[in-house]
Every structure is written in structure tokens, then in C-alpha cells.
Amino acid sequence: MALDDVDAGFRRGTMTAVMGPSGSGKSTLLHCAAGLDRPTSGRVLLGGTDLSRMSEKQLTELRRDRVGFVFQAFNLVGALTVEQNILLPSRLSGRKPDPAWVAEVVERVGLVRRLRHRPSELSGGQQQRAAIARALATRPEVIFCDEPTGALDTQTAAEVLELLRAVVDESGQTVIMVTHDPVAASYADRVMVFADGRIVQDMPQPGVRRIAEQLAALGRRRPVAAREG
Template sequence: MSVPIGQYENGPVAVRVEQLTRVYGTDRQRVSALAGVDAAFRRGTFTAVMGPSGSGKSTLLQTAAGLDRPTSGRVWLGETELSGLSETKLTKLRRDRIGFIFQAFNLLGALTVEENIVLPSRLAGTRVDRAWLAEVVHRVGLTERLTHRPAELSGGQQQRVAIARALVTRPDVIFCDEPTGALDTQTAADVLGLLRSLVDAHAQTVVMVTHDPVAASYADRVLVLADGRIVQDLPQPGAVRIAEVLGSLGRRRTMQGADS
């Protein structure tokens, strides 16, 4: 039975992928990064995507976010199917409706905090909503830092700038790829707490790739990938349960390797 676009089980969906595959390489050296993945990410939820190296988690994020075209399968952002969009329209959709946060903060050192936050809008030639900008800056705790340069900020503050930059366009969903990987434990907790508050208080949708069970414990749900497939879909499992699942998966892969 097909799922109506924009609805899935418990409510409206921000992003949905259906029978998603992604194959790299030639016939002689084909690597299947995704092998028929079905997943839906509801609005106002926080999902962590985990798995061993090479499991397909970053490829899932990139294809769901429209950064990479799948080999087959379909991706929807709300009720918009991405496969039917030209590169120009896809670029505009990513700019207007999707936010990105990466491990590398990707800030321009010559610009101030405010200039970095509004840069995507400036490049798109769109007017910056000053009231919304002020609210976003307040949310991420940067009101007193707007005139600073990135070099004058801590790593956690730089990541907050990246979060504000992702929020300022009012995105339907924020995709995060290891957003705390370059941060110390306390700073990572602060950033994860901020992402959690954006979901709880403002109904933001967050999809985060991470290798860290503690980071994943901030999520409502954890998807675990292995060999390009979803092997576990865990609702609020907690760090200990996540670590157990990943450990079991690692042992199984080791045993399979020994038997081959």
C-alpha cells in the first residue's frame, strides 16, 4: 500500500524517501551505498542516523537533502518530489527550504557573525527579515556577538553561527552531518541541547548523521544502517541501548568477515 505524499503514520512528513538506491562506480567496481531504503521523517521531530563506516548514512542524508541524485527511487520534501526538478529548481529548493549544518563550520573569516548568517540570503538576492534574524540570533545565544569575526569565537559559538545560518531561511528541515564532531564534550552537549530545543519549542525538523551514541540519545528516533539498508528503527532508545545495538552490529560484521 502506498503512503500518501505528505502523510505517514503519526502525522505530516517533512521528508520521505522511497526505495532509494545509490550505486557508485562502474560495472566492474560497483559499490551500492543505498540498497532500497524507505524512510519518513515527520515534522517537528529529531532523528539520528547511525551505522558503521560505509553503511550509507551520509549518502542517505545527501540524497534526502537533494545534494546528490539517487540511482533509483524517489525523494519528497513535503509534497514536492525532487526527481522531477531541474538542477536550477533543485538549487533554489535547497536554498529556500533546507538548512545544512556540518562538522566543518564553513564560515568566512573576513565576515562578521551577522554577515555569515545572512550570506545565503544575500547570495540569493532576497531580503533579510530583520525581525526573524533577531529572533534566530537570540535563540542561538549570539546577540552580543554579531560584530565579531569567526576567529574571535569558540568552536561552539562558531557552530551556533552555522545553526543560525541554517535557520534564517525558515527551512522545512535541517540536515546535520556530524555537527558536534569537532567539539569538546561540554560544547557538544550545549549544541545538541540547542538542536533539541529547536525541535521541542519551535517544531523544527532535524535529521542528524552521527557516530556518537550520546549525541544520538538527544533524538526522538534512531535509524541504524548497515550495508545500505535500515536494520534498526529505534524510538528514543537512550545512549546505552544505542551503544549495545551498534556493538552487536559490529560483532556480527566481524564474524561474517571471519567466515568469508
């Protein structure tokens, strides 16, 4: 069972890090919360909207208008330039983007000189930055991130995390981020630790040291086969 009786709420205007071993249910939680997957039981609410009652068309429109998602595999459109990828959600929704905000996002992810390039011409880290810029460009209510700094060098990762932190603090947006990195998790207001589809720790602003200690303790309690699965 990917998620086992999970009951979690995320306050508007906060940043939450979701951690745990591989196979613990982290990405499934993100996919269900974003309306990408349907849970076999229970409900998913975005504000007052019950996603379980929506059609596929309605879910598509909700994700386009209210949700940003940064995929671990980037999911950029290869035939489009970086700039076109970043503006694609706005184009699909028919809404004019805020040029000043888009320019700020592009600058902060370090892609000003790469806007005319296609994804195949970028490094993995640059593709991840383009995916992050695309997710932020429309100012969505909630931004879901699956390992957003996994392909980035230390300096760029810090800049991306500061940008995610800023959209929470300055714009009141909500960020839910899956990560294996205690340093990345330390930027969050709250850290949830998963194991075997359940929440085993829910810590407010624990700091890098406590996060690392909790993950190490969890690893010691789990059998080797389970850790490797």
C-alpha cells in the same frame, strides 16, 4: 552501493538520529534527502515536492528556502564575518531575517562576541557553531546535520543539542542528524542504524544504553576489514 533499497520517511516536527559505521551510507542519505545529490533510482520527497523532477536551479532555490544543512566540514565563506555567514541564506533569498530569532540563535551557540570575526580567526568548535547558527537562522522546514557536535566540547555540544531539540518541540521543525555519539542520538525521537547501505535498526527513543548496545552488537557482527573501511 552507497544506499541499497532504502525506504524511509521522517515525520514533520520530529528529530531523527542516523547512526552506523563509516561507509554505511549515512551521509549519502543526508545528501540525497537534502537535494545535494541525486539518487540513481527511486524518489526523494520533501513534503509534496518530488526532488527528482526538479532542475538544478529549482533545487538550489529549494535548499535555500526550505532546507538547512550543517556540514561536517563547516563550509563557511572565509571572506565573510560570522554574522555575514549566518545571514547569508537570508540575503541570497531576499528575505528579511527575524532579528529576535537570529539573536537568540547566536546567543545559544555562544557566538555573541565573535560576530565580527572571520572563520579563520575561530576554533573548529566555533566554526561549527557558526555553521549551526546559519542553518537555523531562516527557520527552515528541515535541518540536516552531519556530525554537528563532532568538533564541540561536552558543554557546548549539549547546548547545541538542546537548541536542535527546542526547534523541534517549539517550532515544529524537523531535524535529521548523522552522529556517532550515543549521547547525541539520545536527544532524538528515533534512531536509525545503517550498515552496508541498509537500515538494520529503527528504534523509537531508545536511550543511550540501548543505542550503545546496538552499535556494539553491529560491530561484533561485521568483519574487521568492513569496520575499518
